[in-house]
Amino acid sequence: MSRIVDWPARMKEVCAFVGLGQEELEIIQSTRELVLARGEELTAAVYDHFLKFPESRRFFLTDEGEVNEERLERRKHSLMRWLRGSLDFKIDEDYPIRLLATGIVHSHPPSHRAHMGSVPSRFMIGTISFVQTALAEILDEEMADKAEAQRASVAWNKMLMVQLDILLAGYVSETPTEPEGEAPALPETQSE
Secondary structure, three states: OOOOOOHHHHHHHHHHHHOOOHHHHHHHHHOHHHHHHOHHHHHHHHHHHHHOOHHHHHHHEOOOOOEOHHHHHHHHHHHHHHHHHHHOOOOOOOHHHHHHHHHHHHHOOOHHHHHHOOOOHHHHHHHHHHHHHHHHHHHHHHOOOHHHHHHHHHHHHHHHHHHHHHHHHOOOOOOOOOOOOOOOOOOOOOOO
């Protein structure tokens, strides 16, 4: 028998687990102006990163193999809307449903692009990691008080992990396709 998930309760549970409370949400709110001032730069960096890797790049190409600038701009706009929404993150009834819907959209390709399969969940995880790192760098660069920048980065990280839990819940299963390119070479590590 199926179990109906209480998404708001699940989000509250994960918030408690990672230590995301009102204090952290207020810290996130306090970064609003500086994050939004660099928001377009951040969203462009995310999509520039996607375009570097064949397995993520393919979601932004035309049938002729060129970057679909219109689709790319729409996605940047959506990511900016998500960033603004993240600044207003609330542990309420609606937010987890919006996140779940986003996860489902990424994990279930639309019929006109079904041949492309799902956006692999590893890219959702990698995107959150990329955003965490970029936000930490922005906060460090923009905030004079480095201890405050660190607290803000920690607050953002907690909130992004709560979001990631709900986003990944949309990935009940992925729709796989065959790889379209070689895996990128791993960077060489320096030996000691």
